[in-house]
Amino acid sequence: MTSATVCSNAYIVEGSLGALPTVALVHPSGAELVVALRGATVLAWRAPWSRPSSTSRDVVDLLDGYATEQALLAQDATRSGLMFPFANRIAGGSYVFDGVAHHVPPVAPGETQTMHGFARVLDWEIVPEDEDEGALRGTGRTDGTGAPGGTNRTGEESVALTLATEIRGTDLAGYPFDLETRIRFELTERTLDVTWSYRNVGRDAAPVTAGWHPYFRIPGHDTIDGLELHVPARATVATDASLLPLDGEAARVVRDAVGPVALAGTCLDTAFTDLVTDADGRARTRVLDPSTGAGLELWQERGNMHVYTGDGLDERARASIALEPVESLTNAYNREDCAQDVRLAPGEERVFRFGVGIVAPHRS
Numbered sequence: 001m002t003s004a005t006v007c008s009n010a011y012i013v014e015g016s017l018g019a020l021p022t023v024a025l026v027h028p029s030g031a032e033l034v035v036a037l038r039g040a041t042v043l044a045w046r047a048p049w050s051r052p053s054s055t056s057r058d059v060v061d062l063l064d065g066y067a068t069e070q071a072l073l074a075q076d077a078t079r080s081g082l083m084f085p086f087a088n089r090i091a092g093g094s095y096v097f098d099g100v101a102h103h104v105p106p107v108a109p110g111e112t113q114t115m116h117g118f119a120r121v122l123d124w125e126i127v128p129e130d131e132d133e134g135a136l137r138g139t140g141r142t143d144g145t146g147a148p149g150g151t152n153r154t155g156e157e158s159v160a161l162t163l164a165t166e167i168r169g170t171d172l173a174g175y176p177f178d179l180e181t182r183i184r185f186e187l188t189e190r191t192l193d194v195t196w197s198y199r200n201v202g203r204d205a206a207p208v209t210a211g212w213h214p215y216f217r218i219p220g221h222d223t224i225d226g227l228e229l230h231v232p233a234r235a236t237v238a239t240d241a242s243l244l245p246l247d248g249e250a251a252r253v254v255r256d257a258v259g260p261v262a263l264a265g266t267c268l269d270t271a272f273t274d275l276v277t278d279a280d281g282r283a284r285t286r287v288l289d290p291s292t293g294a295g296l297e298l299w300q301e302r303g304n305m306h307v308y309t310g311d312g313l314d315e316r317a318r319a320s321i322a323l324e325p326v327e328s329l330t331n332a333y334n335r336e337d338c339a340q341d342v343r344l345a346p347g348e349e350r351v352f353r354f355g356v357g358i359v360a361p362h363r364s
Helices: 071-074 336-342
Strands: 010-016 019-027 032-036 039-052 057-061 081-083 094-097 100-103 157-169 179-187 191-200 212-213 226-229 234-239 251-255 258-260 269-275 283-288 295-300 304-308 321-326 349-361
Touching: 019 071, 032 157, 032 179, 039 349, 081 269, 226 304, 251 269, 283 304, 283 321, 295 321, 321 349
Parallel strands: none
Antiparallel strands: 010 019, 019 032, 032 039, 039 057, 081 212, 094 100, 157 179, 179 191, 191 349, 212 321, 226 258, 226 283, 234 251, 234 269, 269 304, 283 295, 295 349, 304 321
């Protein structure tokens, strides 16, 4: 692991979750991001939170991450898991790519299905600042240094951390492809933005798709039942009993809009597609307290949004909501309509951008 440099306007603190090394990125406002190097797993995102009809702000936990080393190693609920090089399930763990059949067994201990990829169980390393320029392409930064300090695309003061890992086909059953990937977390007072790049470093084309599996909570709410969901989608994804999308166009259920949906009594493990972007090219999914207007907004530039209300979890069921930006449909490796989306040529690189920010409460 590479040590990070202490900077004048931000600093990185190295620690641990049990025996697992962690790193904390601290913003001058008091906002903080804590990441385990196992899986580049976000354990906590804390930020100043405004209370309605009050000028005071407290730094509060907005992400419902792993609290123990045991839970992270077991991948219980895949909290903040980076789903790569496949997101959600591969049906039966089997797929055919370029005429060759492959079988991927379940990834984490105790899992009975092949899902969510390998990146979440690998060790990641901190990328030194002077090696981070490649991860900054297209992020809106102008300093070109990669240092954890500067401004983001809207001119706000930001701090950043980049982590990297490799996938080697010789080490993984059923996935004989070589990839390199970097993820850059950029933190401001009110936002957490993510730039995720990956590249095929092998000699053959590879199937690749990515997604993130965070759980968010709204301060003042012990459950999600008092909240509303807004998804800017023109369609939902129809699935069979095992939550695999139906074949072809049968998977796409057209609708006018999603939201506001009252989450009380609503159980979702559902993908939303045909996302509608705003003028800046970002699609924004919101979870809000309808009485105050306060909440969180997750943006993404492309792909689908998978929403899981946490029903059936062994711990903290419906205490938080998973808002999962994903590049493609579940079981994409086995779908003809996703064949070009998941195909990554030798030397080809892709970037997936998304993030989350605070929605301020209404002021009387």
